Amino acid sequence: MKLRLKPTVIPYRLPEQVVLQFNGHYAKLPDPDGTMWLLTMSLDGTRDAEGIVEHVLSRQPAAQKSAVRKAVNDFIEHKLVELPEENLQSALDAQSRTRFSRNMDFFGSMTAFGENKFAYQEKLQEAGVCVLGCGGLGTHILFDLAALGIRHLTILDFDKIELSNLNRQILYKEADIGTEKVETAKKRLLEFSSGMDIRTHSLRLQSTEDVAGVVRGHDIVICVADKPANYIGDWLNAACVRHGIPFISGGLDVRRSVFYSVDPGISGCEACWLAAARRKNSLVKRLTTMNKEQDITYERPAPAFVTLVAVTAGMIVSEAVKYITGCQPPQLTDKLKEFCFDDLSVGIAETWERDPDCRICGSDIHHRHDLGDTVVVDDR
DSSP: OEEEEOTTOEEEEETTEEEEEETTEEEEEEOSSSHHHHHHHHOEEEEEHHHHHHHHHHHOTTSOHHHHHHHHHHHHHTTOEEOOGGGSOOOOOHHHHHHTHHHHHHHHTTOOTTOOTHHHHHHHHHOEEEEEOOSHHHHHHHHHHHHHTOOEEEEEOOOBOOGGGGGTOTTOOGGGTTSBHHHHHHHHHHHHOTTOEEEEEOOOOOSHHHHHHHHTTOSEEEEOOOSSTTTHHHHHHHHHHHHTOOEEEEEEETTEEEEEEEOTTTSOOHHHHHHHHHHHOHHHHHHHHHHHHHTOOOSSOOOOOHHHHHHHHHHHHHHHHHHHHOSSOOSOBTEEEEEETTTOOEEEEEEOOOOTTOTTTSHHHHHHHHTTOOOOOOOO
8 A cells, every 4th residue: 555644744854854743743753864854755655665665775775674664664653644545435526525625634634544534524424413502502513514514414493583693693694683593594504515405493392302303313413502491401311312312512601611422321421410410519409409490590691702602612513523423532421521711721620420320321221212112201
């Protein structure tokens, strides 16, 4: 297999050394006689590993063959080389290869030699993604998903566009005030990427069954719906666990934002998190109980600032890419991460573990799901 230096690697020739810049790192290679620079320049996609060794030795006969061969293997081991693109099989058409070429070089920066970086883009285009909520976070997330190349998309919201939405909801404009969010969002997304398959639901969620009916059959769910505040998380969790669908959720909390994900059967679920939080803190137990019993929430719409929205959407979509493509493991399971506006820090706010006795995702629940039985959850 022929080797090509990845386009994300920048080589520099300095006195008696070669420096490779990649992903914010620098690799320094001693090069007193120019052998390493010759080797680096030979990684042009026209030779296999042994051909590169022979080419270098033909120009530098004093070099040791074992040392040159080791250097080639080091390039392979540290993921600095790839197969030439013309040697990679792909179902992507020419337009997609051009439109998403930056995506594929991004994925290529992570791939081992011999892996097909096009396959990651194909997974994005084949995935079925469901987004609940077309507000501030939802519109940023939808636009990011379209830019990534997601084609099969389901979106849900029951609301209409208002003037106060326009400080952060980027798919809408002044002329759209009074129109349904889902249909306007669909229109804008298709203007941006005409090949998308978008299904819409103009629906106010009122139960686990409502959520299950929308999310069933998707590969991943992103929930940034915030109404009803004290119940939507429970319904989402129960529906996605029941159908084995990973989900990512998050929201704004005045000057911070939070985000997490659940991988049913692998990570703890939202009920595991709430049970753990109640065990750790009696005040949390009292307040969360009051929220449910008295349906306590903000008296007026909560603050929503576009910079927090943009950062949070990026975090959520990045996690979705990990789930869909498998390019890296998910990073938001069993933890609540937060971004703080005050000091621009990203940290872990809470952690939990999967509870084998969880009323939603415990082993007995999964067994009953496998048998096709209906599990009763706390619906309002």
